[in-house]
Amino acid sequence: MLGASRGTMNERAVPIRKDHILIxxxxxxxxxxxxxxxxxxxFNVSMASNGRELRRRITSHERFDLIVLDLMLPGEDxxxxxxxxxxxxxxxxxVLMLTARxxxxxxxxxxxxxxxxxxTKPFVPRELAARIRAILRRARSIPHxxxxxxxxxxxxxxxxxxxxxxxxxxxxxxxxxxxxxxxYTLLSFFLEHPGRVITxxxxxxxxxxxxxxxxxxxxxxxRVSRLxxxxxxxxxxxxxxRTIRNEGYMFAKDVISE
Amino acid sequence: xxxxxxxxxxLLVFGLATIQLLSYGIVSTALNDRTRKNMFDFMANDIALxxxxxxxxxxxxxxxxxxxxxxxxxxxxxxxxxPKLPAASRGKIPALSxxxxxxxxxxxxxxxxxxxxxxxxxLLVVLLPGGQYLLVEAAEPLPSLSQMDLLVYLAVLFLSLAxxxxxxxSLAMKPLARFSDAALQLGQDIRAPLLxxxxxxxxxxxxxxxxxxxxxxxxxxxxxxxxxxxxxxxLMTPITRMQLRAESITDETLRxxxxxxxxxMSGLIVETLNFARSLKMEERIxxxxxxxxxxxxxxxxIDMGHVVTVSGEIGxxxxxxxxxxxxxxxxxxxxxxxxxxxxxxxxxxxxNRAVVQVRDKGPGIPDEHFASVLExxxxxxxxxxxNSGGTGLGLAIADNLVRAHxxxxxxxxxxxxxxxxxxxxxxxxx
Numbered sequence: 001m002l003g004a005s006r007g008t009m010n011e012r013a014v015p016i017r018k019d020h021i022l023i024x025x026x027x028x029x030x031x032x033x034x035x036x037x038x039x040x041x042x043f044n045v046s047m048a049s050n051g052r053e054l055r056r057r058i059t060s061h062e063r064f065d066l067i068v069l070d071l072m073l074p075g076e077d078x079x080x081x082x083x084x085x086x087x088x089x090x091x092x093x094x095v096l097m098l099t100a101r102x103x104x105x106x107x108x109x110x111x112x113x114x115x116x117x118x119x120t121k122p123f124v125p126r127e128l129a130a131r132i133r134a135i136l137r138r139a140r141s142i143p144h145x146x147x148x149x150x151x152x153x154x155x156x157x158x159x160x161x162x163x164x165x166x167x168x169x170x171x172x173x174x175x176x177x178x179x180x181x182x183x184y185t186l187l188s189f190f191l192e193h194p195g196r197v198i199t200x201x202x203x204x205x206x207x208x209x210x211x212x213x214x215x216x217x218x219x220x221x222x223r224v225s226r227l228x229x230x231x232x233x234x235x236x237x238x239x240x241x242r243t244i245r246n247e248g249y250m251f252a253k254d255v256i257s258e
Numbered sequence: 259x260x261x262x263x264x265x266x267x268x269l270l271v272f273g274l275a276t277i278q279l280l281s282y283g284i285v286s287t288a289l290n291d292r293t294r295k296n297m298f299d300f301m302a303n304d305i306a307l308x309x310x311x312x313x314x315x316x317x318x319x320x321x322x323x324x325x326x327x328x329x330x331x332x333x334x335x336x337x338x339x340x341p342k343l344p345a346a347s348r349g350k351i352p353a354l355s356x357x358x359x360x361x362x363x364x365x366x367x368x369x370x371x372x373x374x375x376x377x378x379x380x381l382l383v384v385l386l387p388g389g390q391y392l393l394v395e396a397a398e399p400l401p402s403l404s405q406m407d408l409l410v411y412l413a414v415l416f417l418s419l420a421x422x423x424x425x426x427x428s429l430a431m432k433p434l435a436r437f438s439d440a441a442l443q444l445g446q447d448i449r450a451p452l453l454x455x456x457x458x459x460x461x462x463x464x465x466x467x468x469x470x471x472x473x474x475x476x477x478x479x480x481x482x483x484x485x486x487x488x489x490x491x492x493l494m495t496p497i498t499r500m501q502l503r504a505e506s507i508t509d510e511t512l513r514x515x516x517x518x519x520x521x522x523m524s525g526l527i528v529e530t531l532n533f534a535r536s537l538k539m540e541e542r543i544x545x546x547x548x549x550x551x552x553x554x555x556x557x558x559x560i561d562m563g564h565v566v567t568v569s570g571e572i573g574x575x576x577x578x579x580x581x582x583x584x585x586x587x588x589x590x591x592x593x594x595x596x597x598x599x600x601x602x603x604x605x606x607x608x609x610n611r612a613v614v615q616v617r618d619k620g621p622g623i624p625d626e627h628f629a630s631v632l633e634x635x636x637x638x639x640x641x642x643x644x645n646s647g648g649t650g651l652g653l654a655i656a657d658n659l660v661r662a663h664x665x666x667x668x669x670x671x672x673x674x675x676x677x678x679x680x681x682x683x684x685x686x687x688x
Contacts, residue, residue: 027495033502040505100494122497122524124517125505168580169550175575177550178584180558226557230550 051076086114302360
């Protein structure tokens, strides 16, 4: 009882700065509907209908925490804008790309151009909010120049390589295998923190959002053991992911950009 | 069904045999007539000369001449008694009368006739003045070309000609055989162009025609796919709007139902797009660790509460398109857990082939539906599948993608119950 009431008091006492999201989409209805939905979910939302507006807002030093960018725009397209954003002074602003085509080609071009994640239309609104939160969490915990997608497309660690655009593992014999979304998120988090102890809580908050703590301990351990198996890492004498007793895990290999 | 090679071979052999026999007949007849005429003329003149020499001589001097007259062409003998031998009928050997007629014409010999000697060879008897007889017979029995030799000669000639024609035909037919193989492959995989190079002009023409037909079919398929893709794509924006609008509906029952319907629709659209794309797979072929792909799918399915097991391994990378082959196995596993409660995946390397078998414990496929289950939008209409919300595209997409890999998707009802979907891929680099 006491803890709960103190929590409420804390929330009241510290005014929460809402994350500022810029939605760039040429479809007026979708723009407004997404804005409404995100506002209902505690985001502060601005809108732009094309590349020119986006550039104007960026150059006028408006601050955004994340940009939701539609790939198909009249005039300058999303890919070109994505490149512009990753080279501009606001390079640290993460980008969630929206594509109408679930083509792998679009997805790959978008990720290569520097988008942090992608979502295909039609999407479930809840999924949009979840993706935005996940990207924001990552953006907070990792400086943008260390973020995996900004370091390089292919990273080497030990015997293995990872392709951050195709989201697959590359073995020593060049054979590839896809990474499931959860596997990719977990592995990329390890790769972004080599040589550092990562607590279970950190992993849980990174993978599932901060509000879910407790019963996910075992789920995290299961995912780590699966990842070890994918990397053919011996659980008793691990060379990639070490268990740090009573603390969590540590990624024990150097990560080199290729 | 008649074979072109055999027909041509038959015609050639028949023609060759006829020509051979006819030409042999003509040549030998002409040659024989000529030789015989020369021989008979010579013989007649020679014997006439011998007669002229012997006739005026007294009987006792004639014998002394004989050694000089015997020059080896035939044997000449003198005899006082009339030889007691059977007369040779003139009709039997017409040539004999020719000889005797010529001698008569050359000499006026009063009397000469043919008899058969003890060897059944003809012997000419000429009556000399003074009652002496001149006997003329062949030095040795006439050599005759034996019937047997002739047959052997003809048979050898015929057989070697037949062998030669067969060789020629198979040489000429080889491009055609290769062509028919290539055309057969076209039937199996319309995407692979018919490659005929440096072959017969006729074959090249047919190949070009087939390739043209193939391009037309491909274009039609692609038009079809493009149309489906365009419609699906245009539906995406309104569905996105509807999904966003549904979020503001306060009536929770209504919202849940609406969101459910919209999710089914968007799922159908995504699957239709996937199907359209599976018709012209453009993904890059790389070496894929299929064992890891299957392991990943199993882990994901287990997380979603399904029963999925994996046994065996392929143990070597397979040349494949990573996302496409992942989709193939995912679709088969989805089907297995949806209609067959569980998926038991068996990985196996069979010689030069990688085999992935996905088995379930469901009712299998009724025999009458086996031909149609791989068709797009086909669903076995049982109450269960109608409620399960399948699009009827999963197997069609899997089949298209496996075929784009040059592989095979084989469905079998297991004897112990359940369905087995088997993907067979070649391990050799294409």
